[in-house]
Amino acid sequence: MNYVITKGLDLKLSGEAPDSRLAFNMPGTFYIRPSDFRWLTPRLLVQAGDVVRVGTPLFCDKKDERVVIVSPVEGMVREIVRGEKRVIEAVVIDRTSDDDTVAIVEFAEPADSQAVRKLLLQYGLWPCLRQRPFSVIPSPDAMPKAVFVPCFDSNPLATDFNVLMRDKEEDFLYGLQMLQRASGDAPMHLCMHEGADNQFFEQAENVQKHYFSGPHPAGNVGTHIHYVDPLDKGETVWYVDPQEVARIGEFFREHRLGFAKIAALTGPATSQTGYFTTVYGADLSGFLNEALATDQKRVISGSVLSGNKLDKFPVLGFYDRQITVVDEGGEREFIGWLLPGFRKWSLSRTFLAWITPKRTYKVNTSLHGGRRAIVLTDVYDKVFPLDLMPLQLLKACEIKDIEQMEALGIYEVDDEDFALCELVCPSKTECQRIVRESLRELMIGL
Amino acid sequence: MPKFNALFDAIDTFLRTPATITDGRCHVRDAVDMKRIMITVMIALTPALVAGWCNVGYQHFDALGGGGSLWDYLWYGFLKWLPLVIVTYVSGLAVEVLFAQIRKHEVAEGFFVTGFLIPMIMPPDVPLWIVAVATVFAVIFGKEVFGGTGYNFLNPALLARAFVFFAYPSVISGDKVWVSGVDAMTCATPLALVMNGSTEAIPSTGALFFGLIPGCIGETCKLAILLGAAILLFTQVADWRIMLSVFVGGYVTAVICKLTGLCPVASYDQLLMGGFVFGAVFMATDPVTAAHTRDGKYIYGLLIGILAILIRTLNKGYPEGMMLAILLMNIFAPLIDYCVVQRHIKQRQKLLSNRKRVTA
Numbered sequence: 001m002n003y004v005i006t007k008g009l010d011l012k013l014s015g016e017a018p019d020s021r022l023a024f025n026m027p028g029t030f031y032i033r034p035s036d037f038r039w040l041t042p043r044l045l046v047q048a049g050d051v052v053r054v055g056t057p058l059f060c061d062k063k064d065e066r067v068v069i070v071s072p073v074e075g076m077v078r079e080i081v082r083g084e085k086r087v088i089e090a091v092v093i094d095r096t097s098d099d100d101t102v103a104i105v106e107f108a109e110p111a112d113s114q115a116v117r118k119l120l121l122q123y124g125l126w127p128c129l130r131q132r133p134f135s136v137i138p139s140p141d142a143m144p145k146a147v148f149v150p151c152f153d154s155n156p157l158a159t160d161f162n163v164l165m166r167d168k169e170e171d172f173l174y175g176l177q178m179l180q181r182a183s184g185d186a187p188m189h190l191c192m193h194e195g196a197d198n199q200f201f202e203q204a205e206n207v208q209k210h211y212f213s214g215p216h217p218a219g220n221v222g223t224h225i226h227y228v229d230p231l232d233k234g235e236t237v238w239y240v241d242p243q244e245v246a247r248i249g250e251f252f253r254e255h256r257l258g259f260a261k262i263a264a265l266t267g268p269a270t271s272q273t274g275y276f277t278t279v280y281g282a283d284l285s286g287f288l289n290e291a292l293a294t295d296q297k298r299v300i301s302g303s304v305l306s307g308n309k310l311d312k313f314p315v316l317g318f319y320d321r322q323i324t325v326v327d328e329g330g331e332r333e334f335i336g337w338l339l340p341g342f343r344k345w346s347l348s349r350t351f352l353a354w355i356t357p358k359r360t361y362k363v364n365t366s367l368h369g370g371r372r373a374i375v376l377t378d379v380y381d382k383v384f385p386l387d388l389m390p391l392q393l394l395k396a397c398e399i400k401d402i403e404q405m406e407a408l409g410i411y412e413v414d415d416e417d418f419a420l421c422e423l424v425c426p427s428k429t430e431c432q433r434i435v436r437e438s439l440r441e442l443m444i445g446l
Numbered sequence: 447m448p449k450f451n452a453l454f455d456a457i458d459t460f461l462r463t464p465a466t467i468t469d470g471r472c473h474v475r476d477a478v479d480m481k482r483i484m485i486t487v488m489i490a491l492t493p494a495l496v497a498g499w500c501n502v503g504y505q506h507f508d509a510l511g512g513g514g515s516l517w518d519y520l521w522y523g524f525l526k527w528l529p530l531v532i533v534t535y536v537s538g539l540a541v542e543v544l545f546a547q548i549r550k551h552e553v554a555e556g557f558f559v560t561g562f563l564i565p566m567i568m569p570p571d572v573p574l575w576i577v578a579v580a581t582v583f584a585v586i587f588g589k590e591v592f593g594g595t596g597y598n599f600l601n602p603a604l605l606a607r608a609f610v611f612f613a614y615p616s617v618i619s620g621d622k623v624w625v626s627g628v629d630a631m632t633c634a635t636p637l638a639l640v641m642n643g644s645t646e647a648i649p650s651t652g653a654l655f656f657g658l659i660p661g662c663i664g665e666t667c668k669l670a671i672l673l674g675a676a677i678l679l680f681t682q683v684a685d686w687r688i689m690l691s692v693f694v695g696g697y698v699t700a701v702i703c704k705l706t707g708l709c710p711v712a713s714y715d716q717l718l719m720g721g722f723v724f725g726a727v728f729m730a731t732d733p734v735t736a737a738h739t740r741d742g743k744y745i746y747g748l749l750i751g752i753l754a755i756l757i758r759t760l761n762k763g764y765p766e767g768m769m770l771a772i773l774l775m776n777i778f779a780p781l782i783d784y785c786v787v788q789r790h791i792k793q794r795q796k797l798l799s800n801r802k803r804v805t806a
Binding site: 366388 | 459460463464466467470471475476478479483485552554555556594596597681682683685733734738783791795797798801802
């Protein structure tokens, strides 16, 4: 089916990654962070000094100990870094082997849903799946009503899936089959970009294919779910990134367990852009030393709209596939709010930048104002493509009116669906944080 | 000096843009902020203001027998406006800074526009102390009591005018107040003339449109107001739905009034008289006090247009129906929004249960 998204926004930034490879030297240090997995409270299964191999469980979910996160490399646990209130911030592993970061695993061919799930859980591949609502790792017992594979990314400077998935056809197709089995033969939806080169994804069989066109967030899985099979209270769907599907396929087809990943280095503030092959948890401080060395740049794992700033553990998030580098803002202009602003990007036409429709704008991390109460009421509707009322939903979240939130469709959204609202809000409202915190309250309550 | 934080911050961020950087998952932001929006509204108001200066001066010289150049009119009007605007800003900002300090938050920019609007909807010779009292009343009870900018439900500028209208009616109604500098000379506004039945004395449509008529400082020149409307619509600061609905509602009602003989004035003249155009463009479109939902805005605007004309036509005591219509609809806007949201919720429930029935 074809879907045309009319509301949304494409933010044109410079620094898109060309289809070329950047050299990436596998570092000696790996940081595995529980914070990569939303709201997962870890219980440690290793301690400092332990020898680990690819697939050795490092920590499990306290709520369901079958869900484990495993080591992506062979090496030794150097230390467990704890933060405030003894929260586990990272498991630090020193890589000892120069071999491929892959393990060969022996197992019997899984016959049914239960068997597939058991294997995924045991070898740390279950976190490759996420569910909506809440975007958490799904419960191993739940049956989703559908499985979604978003086949394109519409974020600014998004990666091209044709580059990411090159030479992975067989693994991808096998992975789809296995996921179908794991989900209990739930309908599987592949959501592609209308008009793009979708040859790769068209090869899939036994799936429903959907084509989305229009501006961002046409590529968000939330948008796909809303149009194809919206969620009501109590229902769940799974969603899986194509690279993770291929990873699962490689595991079942070739009995190889590995956490390698292709990602892109992008952004207006980096001199080098391109794709690189890395492994989950790899310390990127060597690779990104130019950008990380200065305070004037912000390095983000993910896109500028809903990524996370690289903190003291400079690694790519488990679910992220790009690094974006932008300039830090914060310069103070004399009476800046009065000046014509020929090069300031704005959705409103209150700056004179519309006179010269440049392809790319000077963007940095400046907030451009102070936090205020919401005044303009039509802004969110312009960039929110779902058939919901974003302003009213956001207000219901802020006042914690659970019934109103549910009635307005909180289960259909996640924070990244509000990223554009946060981008354009003149009152600088932190929409994503508000939605995320409300979802957390709901999840705890359920 | 912790006591004066709010004032210091207000002046600091007035002079230079703040240095805050993003702290969350969205790392870049739109360059627009509330200050930019407010300054855009003030720019949109400027044509009407300058035209208003000229008109105040023109009415004054004309009443005294003529003479004077355009520059004389402008200068006269400017001098009449200047003390008004100073008094308004000083009294309003004093209240705002006080509340910001007590509540320990930043001084919001909402008052920039309110302070600009209040002199424009007052007659030129209004006593300064009355304006100050009205402004303080409007800021406290129209805004700060509810939490400040963004939390109020009544338009503060209109509240100031309503305060003067009800508490000191002699300075804002009747026939003697609309031309500056001439005491005890009867110069009725066109609306008043209509109400009294002397319709042959109504100025021509041209005079109404270009604003060479007695009236409040900013309301008279419709051409300048429409220029401001164009600015507001182009920069997407005001919602076209509200503006359009107000005009449509007013026009339809005016036509009906003419057809049923309730009021002999032509429908387009009816719209051009009084504060209708000014209210439709600058007052009804205040986003905080209008309806917040898209569909609600149509209903809100239509009712304002209808009520403004009806109040004018049917009640000779309130020729200025626009102000009352907008304030009344400000009170009803949350109800309109509630109904729209409820309808949306019911539609969602129906849609989701239909889907379940289909797939089950």
